[in-house]
Amino acid sequence: MNLATLTACATCRLALTEHPDGHGTIYRHPVTEGRHAVVPVDADQVNDVFDRCHTCTGAPPVWNYHTSLIQIAVLAAVETYNDQWHVCYRCAQFIEADDSEGLTAHCAARMQWLPHHHEYAVLRALHRGIILGRESRTLLTTTDWPPARLTADMLPKIRDRFTGLLRGPAHLPPHLNDPDHRRALADQLDLAPMYWINQEFTDMVNEVGNDQPPAAVTDDLAATPAGLLAWPGPVGDTRQLAAVSWIPHAVGWQLIGYRSIGGTALDDDLMPALRHEIGWLVPIHAEHVTRGTKLDGRHPLGPLVTTWLLIRQQLAEAVPAKLPKATTRAYQRHRRPAPEVRIVRIAPRGTTAAPQRGKAGEGSTRAKPDHRYWVSGHDRQQPYGPGRSLRRTIEIAPFLKGDEGLPIKLSTTVRALGSRGDDRTRRTDQ
Incomplete structure (x- = not known):
């Protein structure tokens, strides 16, 4: 299930x-119903989508606060407001502190409304x-955060912040x-x-990932029964994908993909609180994968x-x-076993010299490819x-087939996308 789709x-x-x-x-439209009917579409189909805090309109939203419908009487008219409020991290600090006056002062200042203005009074009531x-x-x-730069020594803290979020009172998406x-x-x-x-x-994963053929997810393929990568x-x-976790269940695994929140996402004074409360990772894709399910490189979790x-x-080694x-x-201090973190890197190239090709007239040999390329999964009859x-x-x-050091051949697959029942794939590398 894609958790990052914005409508x-x-x-x-x-x-x-x-x-x-x-x-x-x-x-529904944010804050109050608009003057026109809602026409919901995937936000990727719309230019310049306005996705900002519903209270101050100044920053990307972090939390969705749930209330009952709010009604405010103004000059004998009653205005009905939404029951969901997408709120930025700074405004959330006022809400969690029960500081309605501070929230109103902060938001009104952005609009240049003074306390004696009529709009200020409505905002205070709201x-x-x-x-x-x-x-x-x-x-x-669904918020599109600037990414963080993740390092190996950060992983224990990154994991602990996310498990703390899982054990905390804040809600996560229904899935x-x-x-x-x-x-x-x-x-x-x-x-x-x-x-x-x-x-x-x-870099290698990004270079070859889109062309990776469908591969069955099996116990042999997974690096370990459970993990965070x-x-x-x-x-x-x-x-978008910064990390993936996999946890086993009876017939397969639950895979969760995450985006990261970079240090430039908020003002400097707010980042320590966000790191403590939320951390670095936000789930954007969750899926139960049964053993034998085939995923290709373009799947949302394909890089894993x-x-x-x-x-x-x-082609890699873990140290x-x-x-x-x-x-x-x-x-x-907390009597926990030391965290196990492994760095996965490309394995050093072997020092064994490649066999020399036979000279002309010394017998035929199969020509070696001058590039590396994916070989699709297949069955083999083993004696x-x-x-x-x-x-x-x-x-x-x-x-991947081909000698180390050779360039990787990019795909020449052209996908003709029509309706779901009319998707076709053409290859031009015949």
Whole structure:
């Protein structure tokens, strides 16, 4: 399930609020109903979508506060306001402190409204209604944050902040919000090994990922039964994915993909509080994957499968990361086992000289390719038994073919996209 899809109104280009009604989702304009009917579309189809805090309009929203519908009487007329409020981190600080006057002063200053203005009085009443009537808040996963630069020594703290969020009172998107599931997920992540992919290997994943053929997700392919894997910068087709966790269940795994929140996302005075409360990762994709499910490189979690395939092909090696003493001491104080972090990097090239090609007239040899390319997964008949006379079918996972150091051939696949029933794929590399 994609948790990062933002819906906007095609008419006014405002990001919309979502209201499940048991039969589907109702979309509404923010704050109050607009003067036109809502025309909900994927925000990617609209230019310059306005997705800002509903109270101050000055910063990207972090939390969705849930209230009852708020009504304010003004000059014998009654205005009805929304029951969902997308709020930035600074305005959320006022709300959590029950400081309606501070919230009003902050927002009115942006609009240059003075306390004696009529608009100021309406704003004060609205903010009191939000603060006194709030029922819960949900972490928004649709905000497009600038990415963070993740390093290996950050991973223990990154994981702990996310497991703290899972155990905390704030709501998550419905697909991840079941309390029992959240606790179980946090408990398993606490024990899972962590992997940090170095920059050279990350560049390789980005270079070959889009062309990776479908590969079956199996116990043999996964690096470990559970884990958290992070890249230093965003990867994937949309360059949003910063990390992926995988947790086993009876018939497969739950995979969760995350985007990161960079240090430039908020004002400097707010970043320490955000790092403590939310951390670095925001879930953007959650999916239960059964064993044997095939995922290609363009899947939202495809970079994880690409990384696993390259590790399996022994193109990479994992070495223990040296963590700061402060991190290991903090774990010792809380009587927790030392965190296990491994740096995954491209394996050093072998020193064995490549065999020389035969000269002309010395017998025919198969020409070696001058590039590296993906070979799709396929079945192979493997000999075994007495005299290797028997055969059994084994599945070969996709792999990169070609000598180390050769350039990687880019795909020449052209996808003709029509309706879902009319998708076609053409290859031009015949």
